[in-house]
Amino acid sequence: MTAYCLHMEQLPPLMAWWRKEYDVYVPVAAEGGHYDFAPWREGTEIAFDYDLAYNTLKRYFLPPSEDLLTFDLASYEAQAVFEDPKQILFGVHPYDVRAVNQLDQLMEAGAPDRNYMARREATVVMAMEPQRVADTAFWSTIGADVVSHGYDLHFTRISPANFMVEVGSVKGEELLLARGPLPAATAGDREAARKAHQKVMDLSRSNRLNFDWRHTPKLMEKGWNAGVWREKAELCLACGSCNVVCPTCYCFNVSEEADETLKTGRRFREWDGCMLVNFATVAGGHNFRTKALERYRHRYMRKGKYISDKIGELGCVGCGRCVRACTARIANPREVFNALWEDQANAD
Amino acid sequence: MAAKPKIAFFDFAGCEGDQLQVANLEEKLLDILEHVEVVSFREVHTGHSDNYDIAFVEGSITRPQDEARLKEIRANAKVLVALGACATIGGVNCIKNFLGRDVYSENVYGTRARWYPTYEARPLKAVVKVDVEIHGCPIDRGEFARIVKEMLLGRVPWLPDYPVCVECKKAGNVCRYHLGRMCLGIITRAGCNACCVTEGAQCWGCRGLAPSANLDAAREVMDQHGFDRKHVQDLMRFFLGDTSAPL
Numbered sequence A: 001m002t003a004y005c006l007h008m009e010q011l012p013p014l015m016a017w018w019r020k021e022y023d024v025y026v027p028v029a030a031e032g033g034h035y036d037f038a039p040w041r042e043g044t045e046i047a048f049d050y051d052l053a054y055n056t057l058k059r060y061f062l063p064p065s066e067d068l069l070t071f072d073l074a075s076y077e078a079q080a081v082f083e084d085p086k087q088i089l090f091g092v093h094p095y096d097v098r099a100v101n102q103l104d105q106l107m108e109a110g111a112p113d114r115n116y117m118a119r120r121e122a123t124v125v126m127a128m129e130p131q132r133v134a135d136t137a138f139w140s141t142i143g144a145d146v147v148s149h150g151y152d153l154h155f156t157r158i159s160p161a162n163f164m165v166e167v168g169s170v171k172g173e174e175l176l177l178a179r180g181p182l183p184a185a186t187a188g189d190r191e192a193a194r195k196a197h198q199k200v201m202d203l204s205r206s207n208r209l210n211f212d213w214r215h216t217p218k219l220m221e222k223g224w225n226a227g228v229w230r231e232k233a234e235l236c237l238a239c240g241s242c243n244v245v246c247p248t249c250y251c252f253n254v255s256e257e258a259d260e261t262l263k264t265g266r267r268f269r270e271w272d273g274c275m276l277v278n279f280a281t282v283a284g285g286h287n288f289r290t291k292a293l294e295r296y297r298h299r300y301m302r303k304g305k306y307i308s309d310k311i312g313e314l315g316c317v318g319c320g321r322c323v324r325a326c327t328a329r330i331a332n333p334r335e336v337f338n339a340l341w342e343d344q345a346n347a348d
Numbered sequence B: 001m002a003a004k005p006k007i008a009f010f011d012f013a014g015c016e017g018d019q020l021q022v023a024n025l026e027e028k029l030l031d032i033l034e035h036v037e038v039v040s041f042r043e044v045h046t047g048h049s050d051n052y053d054i055a056f057v058e059g060s061i062t063r064p065q066d067e068a069r070l071k072e073i074r075a076n077a078k079v080l081v082a083l084g085a086c087a088t089i090g091g092v093n094c095i096k097n098f099l100g101r102d103v104y105s106e107n108v109y110g111t112r113a114r115w116y117p118t119y120e121a122r123p124l125k126a127v128v129k130v131d132v133e134i135h136g137c138p139i140d141r142g143e144f145a146r147i148v149k150e151m152l153l154g155r156v157p158w159l160p161d162y163p164v165c166v167e168c169k170k171a172g173n174v175c176r177y178h179l180g181r182m183c184l185g186i187i188t189r190a191g192c193n194a195c196c197v198t199e200g201a202q203c204w205g206c207r208g209l210a211p212s213a214n215l216d217a218a219r220e221v222m223d224q225h226g227f228d229r230k231h232v233q234d235l236m237r238f239f240l241g242d243t244s245a246p247l
């Protein structure tokens, strides 16, 4: 794979150049020692060593609220709405790129979600090797520490002032070389990048899965009646925080609203979540997951089995956002999977 | 509903902040007013008539004579809408419910207390049937406009039935609990876009409990995060004094 070497000082002029055509988002420090993505401006301090972006990056492809149609109440004519702002996400960790790749697959399957795809196609993803690991994360234990595609460039900080940048697409290479040629990465640079990856893997040893993650779907299948569901669900506030912050949750609800003249209107979608009490309420008022236990179990079934049945990988990338977001401290796929593993080991 | 439904505004114990929110809709209000006939609205209009289809009622019921007036409004109106926290959940007025009747009467009316009968504050629904509730202290202008439009189009007005946390997360806020602060968003009905948290405060619960609020879990959460009961109780009494489930 083509790779170049970039000096830290070369980055701000590049960002300024990109910004002429793109909205550029970078990781920055947020309240309370957390980090989040924010628009880059001249002088923005990029948090290269951020551990986890507090909010999910899915909002750049699937915004919390998005118009789908405008319509005329008298003539019933409708007009589709598509938005595709040109944007660059800089510094996306591999597990989050994997989450985007997963959304790409799910949104394209069946009837492709054209609103999502329009935004996705207008977005350049610049990945970055993490330098630190969030205390709630477990991506390293489920094989989400590396990503093979879905990015246009991949940055690894190989020394305090240098990056090795791997090229993932023609577009990425163009953007990287927009201000002039760069030296090709040497064998030594590649070795330094490998070491940087090893270093962060060593940092992420604490939150382990007690078994090979590939067993998870089977485990879920057998764990339908496990005790962990009741034990955790009792404390569930049905607040949906775990859904909303999750980079692989993509559910939405579609509504319509007329304008004040009652002549025209818009159809829009907003994030929804399976942990909300009426998520599974259908026409006629029947709710097929009335109990907290059923909703709680459903979410982990999605992450551990249903998504895997569809696309062959876990529906969780181990980012640890839900673990952090849950004020009741019950949302934790790693803990749930381990509990099921233990249950079944004891049963055998 | 008739081609141009007649609407009227009324107020009981409250600050008229919600009617002010309606008046502040300005241009949007003018467009909406094209579809209705206002027969009574003190904030923007003089005159009054007892012939109306939709009554928007603000404020809590705090005196025996309020009840008769509210019942009359109920009898005249086809649709009764409770406007704002005082009307929907009792709101801040209910702080007085934690004092003795003599104490709050005297605090307000001094030596003339016995001339003014007043009792524990309560929401409209404690006295009459309420058809539609527009929550908040004050109400959200956008939500008011949406609900009125839905009524005019013959749709059943929709209210979020999940906690504020959903909107708070959508807004991208760092959770108050992660900053060592308490927040009632975990049990409060959404619909305000978590404006208070976004502005740097926390949720006070002005939109009332979410129908699905898990109070046992909320109690556990507040304990786990190290907040003492007095602190919780204080916050709960600010707007939620009328709820039957203090934490």
Ligand code: SF4
Residues within 6 Å of the ligand: A242, A245, A246, A247, A248, A249, A303, A315, A316, A317, A318, A319, A320, A321, A322, A323, A333
């Ligand atoms: S389930 Fe939790 S840990 Fe897994 S991807 Fe979603 S937010 Fe991250």
Ligand code: SF4
Residues within 6 Å of the ligand: A235, A236, A237, A238, A239, A240, A241, A242, A243, A275, A325, A326, A327, A328, A329, A330, A331
């Ligand atoms: S964040 Fe926690 S409390 Fe809220 S819905 Fe998810 S599991 Fe339940």
Ligand code: SF4
Residues within 6 Å of the ligand: B013, B014, B015, B016, B017, B018, B058, B059, B083, B084, B085, B086, B087, B091, B092, B136, B137, B138, B139
């Ligand atoms: S609900 Fe709030 S704004 Fe409305 S009258 Fe009561 S105190 Fe005032």
Ligand code: SF4
Residues within 6 Å of the ligand: A241, A327, B164, B165, B166, B168, B169, B173, B174, B175, B176, B177, B183, B184, B185, B186, B194, B197, B202, B203
């Ligand atoms: S700050 Fe309050 S409303 Fe926001 S997520 Fe936390 S508990 Fe919920």
Ligand code: SF4
Residues within 6 Å of the ligand: B136, B137, B164, B185, B188, B189, B192, B193, B194, B195, B196, B197, B202, B203, B204, B205, B206, B207, B208
């Ligand atoms: S955040 Fe809470 S207190 Fe503030 S408006 Fe919303 S419901 Fe009311």
